[in-house]
Amino acid sequence: MSVAATLAARCELCRFRRDDRRNIEQVLPGLASLGSAYGASIGASALCEKHDCFVSPRDVCAAFQPSED
DSSP states (O other): HHHHHHHHHHHGTTTEEEHHHHHHHHHHHGGGGGSSSSSTTTTTEEEETTTTTOOTTTTTTTTTBBBOO
C-alpha cells in the first residue's frame, strides 16, 4: 500500500469506527467506573465495529471502508 493510500485508509475515516461516547458507555458499562468515555480513559480512540476493539485515529487495516459522512 502506498503512503498516500495508507493516509487515506486511517481508522478515523473508516465506516466501522464508532466514536459516539454515549454509545461507548452503553456498550462498555464498566467504563464509567474509570470516569467516562469523554475523559482520558480512551482519549481519541473509538470502537471498531469490524474488529470489536478500540482503535486510534491513525491506525490502519485491510478492512478499511470509507465513511459515508
